Amino acid sequence: MKTTLDELQAYVTVVDSGSISGAAEQLQQTASGVSRALSRLEEKLDVTLMRRTTRRLEITEEGIVFLAQARKILASVEEAEEQMALRRQLPAGRLRVNAAAPFMLHSIVPLVAEFRQQYPDIELELNSSDQIIDLLEQRTDIAIRIGPLRDSTLHARPLGSSPRRILASPEYLKLHGEPKSVASLSQHSLLGFTQPESLNRWPLRNEQGNSYTINPSLSASSGETLRQLALAGAGIVCLAGFMTDKDRESGNLQQVLKRETVEAKQPINAVYYRNTALASRITCFIDYLSQQMLEA
Structure with a gap:
């Protein structure tokens, strides 16, 4: 048999x-x-x-x-x-996409309904991970990576970039006052990442140069957790625009130390293995995501 x-x-x-x-x-x-x-x-x-x-x-x-x-x-x-x-001009099959939870929630999830209308034969599988995963081990077709790329075995397609800003809720600023200088941040509750440590280097001009390394009062592994903490008035945070632009527009978060902030944009890339033929379901998803980010 x-x-x-x-x-x-x-x-x-x-x-x-x-x-x-x-x-x-x-x-x-x-x-x-x-x-x-x-x-x-x-x-x-x-x-x-x-x-x-x-x-x-x-x-x-x-x-x-x-x-x-x-x-x-x-x-x-x-x-x-x-x-x-x-042959039927219809991309089809299961498409496994992995991204950090904040990018998945704020940038991908809002686009899913329209994408599925355009490509009904693609079965989307969306997975979130705040750590860098092995695409082969996790059976992932596309991973969205934010920040510099280090894995040379992967092929990358740039999707855009997102600026990092220093933010706090109006409630926090009303209670604790707005920091007037970079040095005064030491008197505030600062929200930071457990890892990577590079995300705790904020893009601020100071006596040491164009970055300021914070000592977090409260740490979390997820940017979305830090966003929610900032919205709840727990402290000052440095986060990417893709997950906080709507909060700033609504007034739920306010930018602080704007003059001292150095323009620092995190690159956003779609990555996949070089040694595999690029299936149409992968191509159309990356094209769609890239176009939507361009128009945003």
Whole structure:
């Protein structure tokens, strides 16, 4: 008997999700059905791909080797299906997009409805991560990276840039007063990032140059968390325009130390692997996102 695509998909999904129940949920199947598919696959191959215990699944050495081939086969099938869709001029298939939570919420989510109207055959899967991910490991087609790029194995498409500004809520400023100089920031509650440390270097002119490293009174890993804290009057923050422009327009956040602020724009790039053919579903999403950011 020959291996089926359903069995390969079950195996890869179990590995990626870390459990049979997780794979069953993703594949919309029963856990027993996924388990049987995995057992059939091992029987056909006459190898043990995964060791099962009551607490966890552990992939074997043979399983690791087979996993790479299984991924290639499934990717080839997806590519073949994509080529058929191209013949009909209809980009199709699953498109996995990853971005930091603030960019996902403020820049991508508002565009999803219109994008889906234009490309109804594309199945969007949106994932958020405030850390840099491995695209292959996370099975991601496109990742939006904000800031300088360091990974040379990736291809990048510039989408634009976003300025960083020093901001506080009117309530905070009414209660604590507005800082009159960079030095006076030490007397205020400053909201900063747990990592990377570079985001705690604010673009401000001072005696040491054109950046001011803060010692946060309150830290968070997510820019969206810091935004919410600033809106709640917890302190002064430095955030990108893409997530705070509407707050400034509405008056919920106000820019402070405007004269002392150095123009510092964070580059925004869509990244993907160079060694893969660029599917039409990837191209049309990047084109759409780029156009919308240009018009914003």
